[in-house]
Each structure stands twice: as structure tokens, then as C-alpha cells.
Amino acid sequence: MVAVGALTYTVAGDHGADPTPSAGSADAGFARDMAIHHQQAVEMSYIVRDRTDDEEVRRLAYDVAQTQANQRGMLLGWLDLWELPKVSAKPPMAWMGMGEMPSEGEGALMPGMATDAQMKKLQTLGGRKAEVLYLQLMTKHHRGGIHMAEGCVQRCGVEVEKQLAQGMVEGQQSEIDLMAGMLKERGASPDA
Numbered sequence: 097m098v099a100v101g102a103l104t105y106t107v108a109g110d111h112g113a114d115p116t117p118s119a120g121s122a123d124a125g126f127a128r129d130m131a132i133h134h135q136q137a138v139e140m141s142y143i144v145r146d147r148t149d150d151e152e153v154r155r156l157a158y159d160v161a162q163t164q165a166n167q168r169g170m171l172l173g174w175l176d177l178w179e180l181p182k183v184s185a186k187p188p189m190a191w192m193g194m195g196e197m198p199s200e201g202e203g204a205l206m207p208g209m210a211t212d213a214q215m216k217k218l219q220t221l222g223g224r225k226a227e228v229l230y231l232q233l234m235t236k237h238h239r240g241g242i243h244m245a246e247g248c249v250q251r252c253g254v255e256v257e258k259q260l261a262q263g264m265v266e267g268q269q270s271e272i273d274l275m276a277g278m279l280k281e282r283g284a285s286p287d288a
Contacts, residue, residue, distance in 0.1 A: 114254040114255055116179075117178060117253060118180075119180050119184070122191045122192075122248060122251035122253070123252045123253055124178065124180050124184075124191070126171075126191060126247065126248040126251075126257065127174050127175050127180075127257070129244060130264075131168045131175075132206070133206055133208070133240065134165070134171075134241075135164075136210060136215075137237055137241075138161045140234060141157040141158070141234075142161055143215075143226075144227065144230035147222045148223055148224075148226050150223075150224075152278065153230065153231070156271070156274065156278070160234065170260065171260075174254075188206045189207075189244070191247075192244070192247040194207075203215060206244065207244070208237040208239050208240015209237065210233045214229075214233060217229065218233065227282060228279065228284045231278055231279050232284065234275060235279075235287075236287075238272050239272065242265050242272075245261040245262070246261075246265055248261035249261050249262050
């Protein structure tokens with residue numbers, strides 16, 4: 097409770113902290129878009145966790161789900177704190193100058209996101225096939241997430257949000273490296 101209060105106090109803009117961002121800022125755009133991006137990673141992770149008995153994949157899926165759900169809560173909490181909307185009329189990634197990018201398919205709102213068809217396929221597979229598809233989709237998802245987080249590191253004005261974004265870059269790159277090894281063990285490449 098004290099830590100949350102301290103974070104709230106810092107982000108609120110008191111005593112020389114960062115000013116409250118506007119609805120059209122990179123800070124708000126990143127918070128909104130990454131919350132959506134993270135939600136899909138959480139969904140994919142829970143799907144595969146229930147579709148495999150492999151402890152290594154289940155542990156990774158649990159870690160991804162917990163980490164990204166926690167970060168998503170922080171991002172949405174900042175939007176609440178800043179009294180900014182959680183949705184925008186602008187297309188996803190507009191805060192990075194990518195608002196008019198073509199979609200890779202239905203459901204893939206931002207770079208790295210799985211399509212609806214890929215999500216449905218993941219739900220139908222089990223065992224090693226589910227593991228491989230999950231690891232491939234999550235590798236791509238993390239690459240997209242890193243691109244977005246690097247954008248926040250460059251463009252965001254709230255220091256604590258930039259620190260979170262840099263942590264995402266480092267954590268997701270570490271998981272990409274781990275998943276490359278897991279895919280190799282399964283005779284698959286990171287690219288689907």
C-alpha cells in the first residue's frame with residue numbers, strides 16, 4: 097500500500113515529478129496500446145498452459161501471463177491517475193507515427209499481435225504442436241512489444257513509464273532468447 101502511494105505520488109506530478117500527460121501524448125498512447133498488446137499475450141499464455149503438460153512451457157506461460165497482467169494493470173492505473181480515456185478514436189500506434197499501417201489480419205491490431213485465425217488454431221492444438229505455435233507466436237508478439245516499448249523510451253515524457261518500457265525491452269528480449277532455445281529443442285524455428 098505504501099509503495100502504491102509512493103508511485104501514485106511520484107506519477108501525479110508533485111515535487112518536480114513529470115507533468116500529467118495529455119490524451120494525445122506518447123505516454124497515453126503507449127499505455128493504451130501496450131495494455132491491449134499485453135492482454136493478448138496473457139490470453140495466449142493461459143491457452144497454452146492448459147494445452148500442454150510440458151513444465152518448461154507451462155512455467156514460461158505462467159511467467160508471461162503474470163508479468164504482463166501486472167504491467168497492464170500499471171498502465172491502466174496510470175491512465176486512471178492521469179484521468180485519461182482508456183480508448184482513443186485514433187488508430188493503434190498513432191503516437192508512434194504508425195497509425196495507418198496495414199493489419200496482418202483480423203485481430204492483429206499492432207505489430208506482433210496474433211490474428212484471430214492464429215488464436216483459434218492455438219486453441220485447437222495440444223502438446224508439442226501447441227507449444228511450438230505458442231513459442232512462435234509469442235516470439236513475434238515480443239518483437240512487436242519491444243518495438244513499441246522502445247518507442248516509449250524515445251518518446252514518452254513520464255520517467256517511471258519510460259523505466260517500465262525499458263524493463264519490458266530487456267525482459268522480453270531475454271524471453272525471446274529463451275524461446276529460441278525451446279523452439280530449437282522442438283526442431284522448430286522462431287518464424288512460423
